[in-house]
Amino acid sequence: MNCEDKAHAPQLHKYSYLKCKYAYLRMTTSARPSFDWSLVRSFLAVLDHGSLLGAAKVLHTSQPTLGRHIAELESQLGVVLFERTGRGLVPTATALKLADAARGMADGADRLARTLAGAQAKNTGTVRITASTPVAVQILPPILSQMRQALPDIQVELVASNTVSNLLRREADIAVRMVRPEQGTLVAKKIGDVKLGAFANRAYLARRSPIRQPMDLLGHTLIGSDTDTAILNGFRAMGFPASKDLFAFRTDDFIVQWQAVRAGLGIGFLASYMARTDADVVQVLPDVLRIPPLPMWLAVHREIRTSKLIRSVYDFLAGALPDAI
Structure with missing residues (x-):
């Protein structure tokens, strides 16, 4: 007899009906697929x-695996999490509702990982460092x-990126940044100030008109960013009505800008x-x-600093x- 059929329910003794109902619910729960937390x-x-x-790219795996x-x-959840479009995957309303709970799980897993990392007794292993491309190319290698030489048992993974990696999610152990982290669980130490200036190759300056004041720059070939507005904002702060057309050569890659200056482009x-x-x-x-x-x-993350491995690298860089610079 089907316990969910209300037409039969009156024919059942009250105790028998409740017993049957409990058995049904237990069977329904056990029939549901188990939830794999590792997929979060x-x-x-x-x-x-x-x-x-x-x-x-972030998880260092393949697209088919993630798919x-x-x-x-x-x-497992019995829901659709993403809509497949030509521009990528668009999260459904259900996915957005689950996001906060999922992040809570991920943060808990990260806290566990940091606790285990802090228990390391040996000064050996791998440390992942992230820095902007110019810093990673020019400053960090030496x-x-x-x-x-000082810490021969430590291996380094260096992430050269101008995007800010998330230390809280273990995308890196240590970050060299040009902005102070806002997360309260991070420890940030100011290393110093990076001096900036206008630079050109001697050969370029020799074939162009002299530069005696900032206004003279407008008559020269300038190298700047494509989408980054930092340099433009600097010109505007000096009173120049600047737009990105001011730059004859534009790229957001600072290493390419540097090589263009070296080549005498501007x-x-x-x-x-x-x-x-x-x-x-x-x-100039x-x-x-x-x-x-x-x-x-x-x-660096506050808890990670209790790790002898991470602390050794952090102190050396500091x-x-x-x-x-």
Whole structure:
């Protein structure tokens, strides 16, 4: 007899009906597919990056693997989490509702991982560092070479990216940033100020008109960013009605900007530590053109600092970086 059929319910003794009802609910619960919590990490990566490709790069796995994870999670939950479109994966309303709970689970897993990391007794293992591309290319290699001599048992993974990696989700252990982290659970130490200036190759300056004041820059070939507005904002602060058309050559890659300056393409706005590596590149209007410096911060998770491994690398970088900028 079907306990859910209300037409039969009056024919059952009250005790028998409740017993039967309980058995039905227990059977329904056990029949549901078990929920695999390990799929949450894949779900959050796809949610944050909007595509299987972006999530795969962050998690160091393949798109097909992530596709299977999402399909399996949707099957286990019995819901649709993403709509497939030509522009990527668009989260459904259900996915957005689940996001906060999923992030809570991920944060709990990260706290567990940090606790285990803090229990490390040996100064061996791998430390993941993230830094902007110019810092990763120009500043860190000599420092890491010195650190290799001092801490030979530590391996380093260096993420060169101008995007801010999330230390809370263990995308990196230590971050070298030009902005101070706002998360209260991070420890940030100011390393120093990175001096900025306008620079050009001597050969370029020799064939162009002299530059005696900032206004003269408008008559020269300028190198700047495509979508980043930092340099434009600097010109506007000096009173110039600047738009990105001001730059004859535009790229958001600072290393490409640097190489364009070295090649004599025009005048670029760079960190002084880069210009020091090429004697043919000189600063333009060093005593007149004042560009506010950028602060450099060394950030690490508060709990991770209890790890001897992470602490060793953090302390080494904190001691070496000030002299390099």
